Amino acid sequence: xxxxxxxxxxxxxxxxxxxxxxxxxxxxxxxxxxxxxxxxxxxxxxxxxxxxxxxxxxxxxxxxxxxxxxxxxxxxxxxxxxxxxxxxxxxxxxxxxxxxxxxxxxxxxxxxxxxxxxxxxxxxxxxxxxxxxxxxxxxxxxxxxxxxxxxxxxxxxxxxxxxxxxxxxxxxxxxxxxxxxxxxxxxxxxxxxxxxxxxxxxxxxxxxxxxxxxxxxxxxxxxxxxxxxxxxxxxxxxxxxxxxxxxxxxxxxxxxxxxxxxxxxxxxxxxxxxxx
Numbered sequence: 001x002x003x004x005x006x007x008x009x010x011x012x013x014x015x016x017x018x019x020x021x022x023x024x025x026x027x028x029x030x031x032x033x034x035x036x037x038x039x040x041x042x043x044x045x046x047x048x049x050x051x052x053x054x055x056x057x058x059x060x061x062x063x064x065x066x067x068x069x070x071x072x073x074x075x076x077x078x079x080x081x082x083x084x085x086x087x088x089x090x091x092x093x094x095x096x097x098x099x100x101x102x103x104x105x106x107x108x109x110x111x112x113x114x115x116x117x118x119x120x121x122x123x124x125x126x127x128x129x130x131x132x133x134x135x136x137x138x139x140x141x142x143x144x145x146x147x148x149x150x151x152x153x154x155x156x157x158x159x160x161x162x163x164x165x166x167x168x169x170x171x172x173x174x175x176x177x178x179x180x181x182x183x184x185x186x187x188x189x190x191x192x193x194x195x196x197x198x199x200x201x202x203x204x205x206x207x208x209x210x211x212x213x214x215x216x217x218x219x220x221x222x223x224x225x226x227x228x229x230x231x232x233x234x235x236x237x238x239x240x241x242x243x244x245x246x247x248x249x250x251x252x253x254x255x256x257x258x259x260x261x262x263x264x265x266x267x268x269x270x271x272x273x274x275x276x
Contacts, residue, residue, distance in 0.1 A: 047245075047275055048259050049232045052211040055176050058230065061254050068249070071137050074105065077229050078112020080246025081203050083271035084227040085113070085168065086120055088201070088242055094167035096123045098198075100156065100189060102173040102207075103130040103138075109203050109229070110172020111141040118148050125166070126152045129185050155185070159192045169193060169200045171221050173207035176233050182208055182219070193221045201225035205233055214238040227272065231260050243275040 050058065062068050085097065099114040101107035111126065118124045126145060132138040145152055157165060171193060173186060182190055190208045193200055200223040205211055208220030212234035215222075226239050230247040248266045255261050264273045 046262070047232060047264070048262055049234050049236060050230070050258065051234055052176050052179075054258060055211075055230070055233060058250075058254065058258050061257075062250070065254065066251055070105075070135075073249075074108045074112055074137065076249055077109040077203075077247060078114075079116055080229065080248075080271045081109060081113040081170070081172075081201075081227050082116035082120065084225065084244040084246060085117060085122075085170065085201055087272065087274070088225050088244070089168045089199070091121055094199075095121075096125075096165065096167045097170060098125050098127065098157075098162070098166040098168075099170040100127045100173055100193065102175075102186070103132040104175060104177065106175030106177075106203055106205075107132070107172050108138055108141060109175075110170055111138070111145065113170060113172065113203070114150060115141070115144055115148065118145075118150055124150050126150055127154075127156050127189075128152055129154055129156070129189065156189050156192055159196060162192075162196050162198050166198050169196065169198050171200050171202040171207050171223060175204050176211045178205065178207070178211065181217075187219075190219060190221055194219075199224040201227060203227055204229045205235060206239070209235045211235055228275075231258070231263060232275070244272045245275055246272040 062073065097114070097117055099110050101110035107128070114124045114126050128142070131142070142152055162169070173189065174182070181187070193207075200221055202221060202223040202225070204227065206215065206221050206223050206226065208217070209215045210217070214235040214237070223241060225242045225244065226236060227244045227246055228236060230250060232243070232245065236243065245263065248271065250260060255263075264275065266273050
């Protein structure tokens with residue numbers, strides 16, 4: 001859901017942001033949904049997955065047809081992530097959360113999740129090495145965290161300090177638009193998270209992984225929990241940890257177009273459903 005949200009944001013920002021937005025739409029044009037969806041068997045029935053290009057196209061339709069806005073989608077995604085953390089890591093045993101956020105929409109989801117987790121009673125610290133100052137929504141999210149007294153750091157604490165200070169790490173660095181190699185300071189951050197003994201929960205795609213193929217370069221984080229948004233991405237086929245799905249806002253027409261009707265139903269008012 002991050003690709004399309006940046007499209008809206010670019011309308012109010014300089015041309016440079018609009019040009020950088022193109023990287024979030026592989027090839028400039030998504031493949032047809034029928035050719036872009038596959039499935040992985042994670043529960044009783046196969047669960048459909050999306051390629052990076054199909055996920056980008058789906059996001060565009062969410063913005064164009066139902067008319068979701070950037071902040072709406074980010075809020076819904078972040079709430080889903082916070083709900084998954086709340087379910088999987090009990091407050092009694094994992095009260096201290098470190099949310100490591102990138103400058104894109106995946107990072108925005110992490111900032112929203114950090115706010116909700118704070119309201120849920122967690123002690124949250126945010127690491128934001130590179131701030132997105134071009135899109136007001138991101139600045140607003142940081143201001144909201146400040147109003148709650150949430151520390152927002154520019155640098156990741158030393159790796160040796162992480163187990164003593166935190167009980168769970170939220171990886172919200174790179175999303176499904178990521179491609180290529182991580183640049184400083186994120187390369188060092190990925191290495192620190194990969195080597196840490198603190199359990200990691202990743203938002204949508206484990207940072208450093210190829211969206212469709214998984215951790216093919218061997219430099220990505222190794223999360224204990226993955227929270228897929230809207231639908232799992234192809235890389236989830238190789239993920240062996242606990243897997244949650246969030247984002248219960250896809251209209252039936254779009255779900256049909258992208259073959260997502262077989263996704264598990266969300267029980268009651270739940271924001272997430274566990275896939276495995």
